[in-house]
Structure formats: C-alpha cells, structure tokens
Amino acid sequence: MDRRHFIRNASAFGALAGLSALTPAWARTGLAHGPLRQPGLVPTVKRDGLVEYDITIDRTRLAFGGRTGTAVTMNGTVPGPLLRFTEGDEAVIRVHNRLDEMTSVHWHGLILPNDQDGVPHVNFPGIAARSTFEYRYPIRQFGTYWCHSHSAFQEQLGHYAALVIDPAGPEPYAFDREYVVVLSDWTFEDPHDVLAHLKKRANYYNYQRQTVAGLLLGEGMSLGQRLDWDRMRMDPTDIADITGATYTFLMNGQAPDPGWSGLFRPGERVRLRFVNASALTFYDVRLPGLPMTVVQVNGQHVQPVETDEFRIGIAETYDVVVEPGDRAYTVFAEPMDRSGYARGTLAPRAGMTAPVPERRERPSLTMMDMGMDHGEMGHEGMDMSGAAPGAAAGGMAGMDHGIDHAQTEGMDHSGMTMAAAGGEMAMPGQDRSGLRPPGTLPEVTMHGPDDHGIANAMAPMQTRSRLHEPGVGLGNDGRRVLVYTDLRSLHPEPRRAPDREVELHLTGNMERYMWGIDGKTYTEDPLIPLVYGERLRLTMVNDTMMNHPMHLHGMWMELENGQGDHIPRVHTVVVKPAERLSLLVEVDALGPWAFHCHVLYHMDLGMFRVAMVQRPDDWDAERLAEMYPQGLPPGFGRPDLARG
Amino acid sequence: MLRSLALALLALAASAPVTAQDDPPPFPEYPDFRPGAVAAADRDLYSLALLDIFEVAPAASGVPARLEGFYRIGTDYNRLFVRAEGEGLISEAEGEAEVQALYSRLVTEYFEAQAGVRLDTEFGEGGLRARPQLAVGLEGLAPYFFEVEPFLFLSYKGDLSARFEGSYDLLITQRLVLQPEAEVTVALQEVEDWGVGTGLNAVEAGLRLRYEVEREVAPYVGFSVLQRFGGAADFARAEGEPTSEGLFVVGVRLWR
Numbered sequence: 074m075d076r077r078h079f080i081r082n083a084s085a086f087g088a089l090a091g092l093s094a095l096t097p098a099w100a101r102t103g104l105a106h107g108p109l110r111q112p113g114l115v116p117t118v119k120r121d122g123l124v125e126y127d128i129t130i131d132r133t134r135l136a137f138g139g140r141t142g143t144a145v146t147m148n149g150t151v152p153g154p155l156l157r158f159t160e161g162d163e164a165v166i167r168v169h170n171r172l173d174e175m176t177s178v179h180w181h182g183l184i185l186p187n188d189q190d191g192v193p194h195v196n197f198p199g200i201a202a203r204s205t206f207e208y209r210y211p212i213r214q215f216g217t218y219w220c221h222s223h224s225a226f227q228e229q230l231g232h233y234a235a236l237v238i239d240p241a242g243p244e245p246y247a248f249d250r251e252y253v254v255v256l257s258d259w260t261f262e263d264p265h266d267v268l269a270h271l272k273k274r275a276n277y278y279n280y281q282r283q284t285v286a287g288l289l290l291g292e293g294m295s296l297g298q299r300l301d302w303d304r305m306r307m308d309p310t311d312i313a314d315i316t317g318a319t320y321t322f323l324m325n326g327q328a329p330d331p332g333w334s335g336l337f338r339p340g341e342r343v344r345l346r347f348v349n350a351s352a353l354t355f356y357d358v359r360l361p362g363l364p365m366t367v368v369q370v371n372g373q374h375v376q377p378v379e380t381d382e383f384r385i386g387i388a389e390t391y392d393v394v395v396e397p398g399d400r401a402y403t404v405f406a407e408p409m410d411r412s413g414y415a416r417g418t419l420a421p422r423a424g425m426t427a428p429v430p431e432r433r434e435r436p437s438l439t440m441m442d443m444g445m446d447h448g449e450m451g452h453e454g455m456d457m458s459g460a461a462p463g464a465a466a467g468g469m470a471g472m473d474h475g476i477d478h479a480q481t482e483g484m485d486h487s488g489m490t491m492a493a494a495g496g497e498m499a500m501p502g503q504d505r506s507g508l509r510p511p512g513t514l515p516e517v518t519m520h521g522p523d524d525h526g527i528a529n530a531m532a533p534m535q536t537r538s539r540l541h542e543p544g545v546g547l548g549n550d551g552r553r554v555l556v557y558t559d560l561r562s563l564h565p566e567p568r569r570a571p572d573r574e575v576e577l578h579l580t581g582n583m584e585r586y587m588w589g590i591d592g593k594t595y596t597e598d599p600l601i602p603l604v605y606g607e608r609l610r611l612t613m614v615n616d617t618m619m620n621h622p623m624h625l626h627g628m629w630m631e632l633e634n635g636q637g638d639h640i641p642r643v644h645t646v647v648v649k650p651a652e653r654l655s656l657l658v659e660v661d662a663l664g665p666w667a668f669h670c671h672v673l674y675h676m677d678l679g680m681f682r683v684a685m686v687q688r689p690d691d692w693d694a695e696r697l698a699e700m701y702p703q704g705l706p707p708g709f710g711r712p713d714l715a716r717g
Numbered sequence: 718m719l720r721s722l723a724l725a726l727l728a729l730a731a732s733a734p735v736t737a738q739d740d741p742p743p744f745p746e747y748p749d750f751r752p753g754a755v756a757a758a759d760r761d762l763y764s765l766a767l768l769d770i771f772e773v774a775p776a777a778s779g780v781p782a783r784l785e786g787f788y789r790i791g792t793d794y795n796r797l798f799v800r801a802e803g804e805g806l807i808s809e810a811e812g813e814a815e816v817q818a819l820y821s822r823l824v825t826e827y828f829e830a831q832a833g834v835r836l837d838t839e840f841g842e843g844g845l846r847a848r849p850q851l852a853v854g855l856e857g858l859a860p861y862f863f864e865v866e867p868f869l870f871l872s873y874k875g876d877l878s879a880r881f882e883g884s885y886d887l888l889i890t891q892r893l894v895l896q897p898e899a900e901v902t903v904a905l906q907e908v909e910d911w912g913v914g915t916g917l918n919a920v921e922a923g924l925r926l927r928y929e930v931e932r933e934v935a936p937y938v939g940f941s942v943l944q945r946f947g948g949a950a951d952f953a954r955a956e957g958e959p960t961s962e963g964l965f966v967v968g969v970r971l972w973r
Contacts, residue, residue, distance in 0.1 A: 273763070285889050286889060303861040303862050306827060306860060527823055531826070584827060596757070596759055679759035
C-alpha cells in the first residue's frame with residue numbers, strides 16, 4: 074500500500090468514526106495492520122535526496138467539545154501535517170500564506186542557515202499576506218522536532234506541526250512501530266484577549282488558589298506557610314498563567330473525549346515521539362501501568378532511562394519506547410497545574426479504552442522556589458548525590474563546594490563577589506579559562522546586589538542547580554520521574570572548556586505580568602553580542618517563580634548536568650524557579666539568532682533576545698548606533714568583544 | 718585570543734557533529750532586520766475599567782446609591798487613571814460626586830505613585846457646585862496582599878486633607894470573595910462649606926460578599942457603616958445628615 078492510498082483509507086476511517094475533520098491524517102486512529110512508521114505528508118517532489126513540500130497557511134473553522142472556533146492551520150489541520158525527512162536530504166518547503174496577515178515557519182531544533190530559521194524581523198522579513206516563501210536547507214541531523222509560527226499569536230491558534238527526521242544509518246534502539254504524539258493547548262478566546270486578561274489581573278485564570286475553606290479543611294499549606302507567602306505578596310498556587318479555565322488540552326489535535334488513539338499488535342515495541350507544541354502548558358506524561366524507556370530528548374539520543382513519568386517543557390521533544398501487553402493503556406498528559414488533562418489511548422484493538430486516572434491535586438510552590446531555603450541546603454546536596462549516582466566527579470565537587478559554603482557561612486562573601494562581577498562570574502583557578510570545568514554543575518550562589526529593578530518582583534536569595542529535582546508537583550507519589558541529571562548522551566564527547574561566560578537572569582513581575590531578561594524587555598535591550606568561534610558558557614538564573622523553557626535558535630546548547638563527557642545536547646531547557654544552570658554553546662553560526670522563553674506570552678512581552686553572532690571585525694558601528702540610539706549596552710564594551 | 722579562536726575553529730571543523738552554514742553573510746542585509754520589533758507587546762497599551770462599587774441600600778429612606786470605580790490605560794510604567802465615585806439618594810435626586818484624573822508611574826515592584834487633579838461636586842436642589850483640588854498619592858499592594866491607597870489633597874484655597882483606603886480580598890471559595898474595606902479621612906483645616914472638620918473626619922467600613930459568576934461580573938451583598946467625628950459630625954448634623962449610619966447594600970462589581 075502506498076502512502077497516498079493509506080491516507081485516503083485513514084481519512085475514510087476517520088469520517089466513519091466521527092472524528093474531527095481538522096485532525097491530520099497521520100494523527101487519526103492508527104490501524105494495527107497499517108504502516109509501522111507514521112506516514113508524513115506526501116512530498117510534492119521526492120528524488121535523489123531532494124524532498125519538497127507545499128504547505129498552505131490558512132484560517133480554518135474547527136470544533137470540539139460542542140464549541141467552534143477559528144484556527145490558523147497548516148494544510149487545514151491542527152496540528153499541521155507530519156513532515157518527514159531522512160538525514161542527508163535537501164529540504165525545500167514552499168509555504169503559501171493565504172492569510173491577510175504576515176506568517177512565518179520556524180524549524181524548531183534544526184541547525185540551518187540563518188536566513189532559513191524563520192523568525193520575522195530577525196532572520197527574514199516574514200512571509201507577507203497572500204504570498205509564498207520557499208525554505209531550502211540541508212537536513213544534517215536526525216530526531217523528533219517540530220515547527221511553528223513565530224508571528225503574533227498564530228502558534229496559540231494552531232499553527233504548529235511535528236517534524237521527524239530518520240537517521241541515515243540504523244537506529245540505536247529497536248522498536249517495531251512509532252507514533253508521534255503532539256501535545257498542545259487550545260483556547261476559544263482570542264489570544265490577545267487572553268493576554269489582556271492577564272495584564273488586567275495576573276491570576277485571572279487561576280481557579281485553584283488557596284481559599285478559607287481549603288485552609289480550614291487543611292488542604293495544601295498551613296496558615297503559617299500561607300502568611301509567609303502573603304507577606305511576600307507571592308502566590309504559591311501560581312503554577313500556570315493560563316489554565317483549564319480556558320484551555321482545552323489537546324493530544325494530536327483531539328480533546329480528551331474521546332481522545333486520540335493508536336493501535337499496536339501485542340508484543341510490539343512502540344516508540345512514542347512526544348512533542349510539546351503548547352503555547353503555555355508544561356505536561357507531565359505517563360502511561361499508567363506501562364514503564365517508559367526514554368531514548369531521545371530534544372532530537373538527541375540519550376542512554377536509555379526507564380521511568381514512569383516525565384515532565385515535558387514547552388517546545389521540548391521526548392522519545393520513549395514502551396512494550397505494551399495485550400490491553401489498552403491511557404496516554405495521560407496532565408498540565409503542571411492539574412487544571413485538566415490531555416488524553417489518548419494505546420490499544421491492541423480499535424474501540425478499547427483504559428481507565429483515565431484521577432487528576433492529582435494542584436501543587437504548591439515552596440520556599441525553595443523563592444531561593445529562600447538556607448537550612449536545607451546541605452540536605453539538598455545530599456539528595457542530589459542520591460539522585461544522580463552517575464554524576465561525574467567534577468559535578469559532585471561543584472556541589473560539595475556549594476555545601477561547604479553553606480555550612481561555613483562563607484557563602485555570603487563568595488556569592489556577593491561572584492555576582493558583583495556584574496553578570497560575568499569567574500571561579501578562580503579551576504581551568505585555563507578561569508572557568509569551572511566543562512560539564513560540571515554550577516555552584517550554589519547567593520544572589521548579587523542587582524535585583525533587576527521594578528520589572529522583577531523578587532530576586533531569590535540564593536540560586537542553585539535544580540537539574541536533579543523533578544519539579545513542582547512531581548516525585549512525591551512513589552513514581553519514578555525523569556530528571557535532567559538522568560540524561561546522558563549516547564556517545565561521550567570531550568568537551569572543550571568555555572572561553573567566556575555570560576550570565577542572564579530571567580526576570581518578571583507577576584503582579585503586573587511583566588517579563589524580561591535582566592529586568593529588561595526585548596525592546597529595551599535587544600541584543601546579546603556573541604563572537605563567532607568562541608565557546609560560550611551560558612548561565613541562566615531564574616529570578617522568578619515560574620518555570621521558563623528557554624530556547625536558543627541555530628546552535629545547540631550542551632546542558633551541564635554533571636555528566637561530564639556525556640552531557641546532553643538540547644535546543645530548549647526548562648529553568649526552574651530560583652534555579653541556576655549553565656549550558657555550553659559552540660558559537661559556530663553567524664548572524665542573528667532568536668533566544669527566548671518558549672512561553673508564548675512571556676516571549677511576546679519581552680523575555681526575548683537576539684543572540685547576535687559576529688566576527689569581531691564585522692560589528693557595524695552605524696547599524697549598532699541605529700539600534701541603540703541611547704548608547705550601546707554593556708556587552709559591547711567588553712574587551713574581548715572590542716578586540717579586532 | 719585569536720590563536721585560541723583559530724584553534725577552536727579547527728577543533729570545530731574536525732569534530733563538530735552538526736554545525737551551521739559555512740559562509741553566511743556577516744550582517745543581515747534585508748531591510749527589515751529590526752531587533753526589538755518582534756516582542757512589541759511590551760510596548761502596547763493595556764487598559765482596565767473597574768466598577769468596584771455599584772450599589773443601592775434598598776431599605777434605607779431615600780434609597781442611598783453609590784458607585785466607585787476607575788479607568789486606567791497605559792504601559793507597564795506610565796498610566797493615566799480616571800477615578801470616579803459618587804453617592805446620593807435616588808428618591809431625592811441629590812448627592813455628591815468626585816472625579817480624579819491622575820498620572821500614574823510605577824515606582825516600586827508593587828506601588829504606583831499618582832498625581833493629578835480632583836474635582837468635588839455636590840448636586841441637588843441648590844444646583845451644582847464644585848471645588849478643584851490637587852491630589853497626590855500611592856496605589857498598590859502592601860505585604861499580605863492588602864490593597865492600599867494613601868492620598869493627600871490640597872484644595873485651591875490651600876486646605877490640606879488626607880484619605881487612606883484599604884481593602885482585602887478573602888477567598889471563601891474560588892468564586893465567593895469576602896471583601897472588607899476601610900476608608901479614613903482627616904483634614905488639617907476646617908472647610909465648613911464642604912462639611913470638613915479639623916482632624917479625624919470620618920471612618921467608613923464595608924464588608925461585601927461577592928460571587929464571581931465570571932471574573933468580570935460579580936453580584937454582591939454587604940454591609941456598610943459610616944461614623945463621622947468632631948467638626949465633620951457637627952456640620953453633618955446641621956445639614957440634617959446622619960453622623961453615623963449602617964446600611965445593607967446590594968450591588969454588582971463589574972470590570973472589563
């Protein structure tokens with residue numbers, strides 16, 4: 074059966090089952106006798122490694138749960154068509170914009186030429202209304218990725234699709250069948266209204282705050298804890314800005330009832346390629362009764378880790394292999410704040426379902442999320458050694474160092490000195506560059522005197538690596554939960570020491586729904602200057618109480634999770650509240666690259682920068698003066714950048 | 718440094734698994750390269766119109782009615798506030814109203830400093846009269862989530878007065894909210910025409926229980942008490958107004 078034929082069949086099946094016409098063919102109920110790999114969109118042209126697709130962006134009516142709305146779609150579906158390539162292909166993708174507004178497609182996680190990256194006003198002018206743009210780039214990697222609009226709120230409106238690249242060689246893990254599982258969030262409101270609501274009242278969508286009734290019933294926190302939070306004017310139930318109060322949580326474009334389903338033959342090993350294409354929702358994914366083996370994260374192979382549950386940040390991708398028995402399983406994806414769920418079914422026969430688990434109680438932030446927990450710091454360190462037994466000695470040494478500081482109360486001094494260096498922290502004498510060894514965890518650090526002004530509600534007292542922690546609301550119920558320190562790249566790679574360290578603080582003022590970096594929005598401070606060829610250590614410090622999935626375009630980030638030569642490569646990393654983490658970046662791609670929080674609304678409000686990669690000689694003084702009429706930001710004055 | 722860069726590039730060429738293009742343009746040359754243009758939402762104007770109090774006291778004689786609200790528009794740091802409050806007797810078609818127009822600037826994480834003009838009016842059988850004042854104050858969120866609003870007023874004749882308003886939202890359930898609120902007014906000089914005495918003038922307190930059908934629509938019932946003191950009480954007595962009263966109120970809180 075050829076692909077086209079299969080799709081026709083699948084469509085007929087979908088219509089019979091009464092499924093939404095907006096569900097893409099690949100995401101409709103799979104057939105046990107169907108193809109083992111999910112067929113993508115049929116290429117317009119496919120020969121000699123040249124793969125051409127035509128994609129049409131349009132507004133399409135959609136319906137679920139008895140309500141109708143208008144989505145911005147790729148080829149008429151939400152999510153869009155599955156784009157499938159093989160490593161080594163040359164991709165040509167013609168995007169036909171039928172909207173009356175500008176659009177764009179960004180190829181999330183792909184390493185490609187700067188002018189193909191697809192961010193309007195950064196990489197290209199955007200795809201004008203009623204026009205066509207042709208993307209062309211070589212496919213030089215493999216794995217699970219996705220693509221989405223980088224224009225206005227189109228991503229929230231359904232403009233996203235999964236992208237799978239098969240490796241040129243054999244897969245390192247055996248599996249018999251695969252499914253792509255795209256998680257997303259949908260609102261029938263206009264996203265502009267959603268943002269306006271949050272601007273008027275930041276807790277507009279939170280219907281899970283602690284109440285007097287809850288307090289009396291002993292739910293959640295005690296009165297003492299509540300008063301501690303209230304004194305700081307912080308709400309520990311502020312887990313997600315936008316919740317099930319307006320969101321329908323989607324799995325492969327389908328609402329939980331009846332939900333997406335995939336079929337398998339008993340005995341098969343099934344690979345599930347999870348993509349979180351949400352605008353704002355972090356999902357906790359599990360298949361009750363079925364352990365998962367995580368084999369790929371952010372499109373990169375990792376050493377297999379068995380787990381019961383994992384949290385997938387916005388824009389991340391996780392591939393797992395499961396070996397289901399002869400029964401149905403629920404694919405359960407709970408948003409971090411538990412205000413609903415996305416759901417699907419994996420079953421040996423059509424029509425089978427498994428029980429839907431009860432939603433857990435919404436979690437509460439802790440003082441740890443405020444960076445306020447001194448006393449338990451030593452204890453934290455101990456947890457860490459337990460959680461990551463395989464961590465490299467370097468990583469442990471880093472932690473021990475931090476703990477020593479805490480115990481000797483020498484921390485204040487060292488912390489202040491580090492931070493006082495003004496965003497650039499240097500640890501003495503550990504390496505030729507003066508920076509700590511590559512692959513190791515950052516030190517526990519007291520926050521510096523710069524609290525980033527009134528755009529930042531409250532700087533944590535201290536920040537530390539939290540890569541070994543499962544995150545808010547996870548890890549307390551006996552299930553195994555994947556943590557970042559579990560991730561080890563499949564093959565060891567010697568890591569070159571960084572030449573330079575840039576420290577960025579993620580900031581926000583929740584009361585006013587302001588978001589930025591170092592207390593500034595994108596318009597206030599657009600560029601992060603980088604030097605072509607340098608090896609950068611990018612340290613991110615989260616000074617807010619929200620999780621931020623940070624994404625760098627165009628270049629890989631190597632997540633320093635203490636795994637030494639096995640540290641994993643990522644395109645997106647979730648930075649937890651009060652967390653300090655670092656990434657190594659080989660600055661090998663010239664041009665302006667977007668770097669931003671992947672919470673759509675945070676990005677839109679200014680948690681966005683352009684990482685501007687230039688050769689030292691290429692800085693154009695005139696252009697820079699145009700961009701910075703009030704004078705250059707501090708980075709441009711750095712001696713290592715001024716050199717040339 | 719140059720040498721290390723060269724070495725780095727060599728190492729890169731030798732080992733890099735996936736790298737970007739080999740020879741890209743040094744600087745984007747298309748005309749639309751405008752860093753800062755993507756996230757324009759941080760510069761947008763955002764507004765809020767809140768009618769916090771919109772109520773009547775049906776059982777009381779003359780049917781007292783009252784409204785209090787504001788409209789604000791602006792960016793994160795700079796806003797225009799227009800406040801209005803008024804009270805009167807529906808059956809008598811008399812009452813007083815106050816309008817303020819204020820420039821507001823975010824000065825701390827939780828507080829805005831506001832300055833502008835206030836116009837007091839009184840209407841009824843004797844027609845309409847008004848007096849302008851200058852207003853300066855703060856609005857924001859105090860620790861423990863108390864909304865506070867301390868203000869100073871200076872009349873065109875040089876009379877100084879102050880008002881402190883505070884309120885708190887106590888969530889009984891997710892939609893049932895008990896809102897205690899208090900208002901205290903003091904003055905430095907007596908202004909007989911406007912019923913202002915020296916020192917403590919009045920304390921007003923309210924307790925309103927609202928149900929948020931939607932966030933924006935919340936009908937409520939409540940109780941409102943007023944106690945006037947000193948000269949202000951004397952002036953009220955002279956006008957035949959009560960010096961203290963307690964009213965059951967019914968109303969709706971609206972915003973958009």
